[in-house]
């Protein structure tokens with residue numbers, strides 16, 4: 001159990017930073033050959049540094065926009081203000097007050113106090129909005145989504161404007177794949193029916209505090225504190241190998257985890273209905289192809305895959321020379337780590353995913369028995 005000291009130290013960290021870094025989820029921490037730098041590329045403030053199996057955030061440089069959290073495939077960057085659940089709840093309440101129209105506005109336009117604050121959800125920047133919250137809203141039955149900005153063109157962080165368009169496009173792809181039609185639009189003015197002469201009185205006491213203390217936040221805090229306690233137990237963590245620090249299992253593979261946002265997207269798609277297209281192209285999904293003739297069966301892809309989307313055949317012990325690799329498209333987050341660590345260059349990650357694979361109960365199986373022959377033991381060999 002976390003101690004009071006742990007809780008206090010995590011609470012202090014939360015106060016200081018709008019983003020919690022769950023570093024062991026970052027693929028660049030898991031392996032230094034990882035090519036992912038989506039957070040670094042998305043950050044308009046150069047506040048994130050990724051190198052030598054480490055990721056750091058300069059809290060003083062961070063503008064709290066949340067752009068990094070929207071693009072991180074692994075959930076290593078957790079937005080705190082607002083959290084995903086707080087934002088979703090705020091959107092649902094706002095949609096309830098607007099006959100199913102979910103309006104999300106950035107802090108800049110919100111600060112002008114022109115519109116009824118009970119009818120929109122506020123984010124620091126629209127770049128904070130990711131596909132999972134939009135898909136959850138779609139599954140919840142909203143009829144339309146409107147993103148209102150304070151005129152991105154004149155904002156000092158306008159470089160991330162394109163990222164918002166990419167998220168909107170990805171959302172349209174995903175709902176369209178399920179045959180649903182939920183329009184999403186961007187505008188720099190609140191819809192007319194939301195405008196009120198003087199909204200000042202509605203802010204403060206009557207305004208919902210989206211980012212307030214909630215039971216959920218408290219629960220998150222405790223679980224994060226538990227993690228912090230674990231980290232402090234491993235005070236000399238930097239001295240330990242990645243495998244030891246992340247506690248590789250007996251099969252040599254690093255621990256895997258569920259990506260909540262990813263699961264939310266798959267579940268929302270399922271709730272919207274059957275796929276009406278053969279393939280879906282999105283940054284949140286991928287499929288892999290392995291050239292089994294070239295593959296030497298080292299299993300490194302399965303060792304480092306953070307979600308167990310690639311698994312080795314575990315019937316054979318000791319864990320050497322897998323005869324099969326299994327791939328589950330529904331678990332793959334397009335982090336590209338398997339491709340980055342494959343030293344035979346026989347594995348390719350593709351963003352074009354057959355919808356049948358995505359919703360299949362069976363994995364794609366790669367038979368390695370005719371492969372180039374396993375020459376390396378399965379386990380953490382290079383990080």
Ligand code: SF4
Pocket residue numbers: 018019042043044045046047048057061062063064065066067068069
């Ligand atoms: S919240 Fe925005 S400014 Fe802060 S690290 Fe992330 S992308 Fe950079």
Ligand code: SF4
Pocket residue numbers: 025026027028029036037038039040050055071072073074075076077
């Ligand atoms: S996994 Fe996330 S935190 Fe790590 S480099 Fe990629 S985007 Fe950044």
Ligand code: SF4
Pocket residue numbers: 286288301304305306307308309310331332333334335336337338339349
């Ligand atoms: S299969 Fe590859 S791209 Fe997909 S989650 Fe695993 S390591 Fe990442």
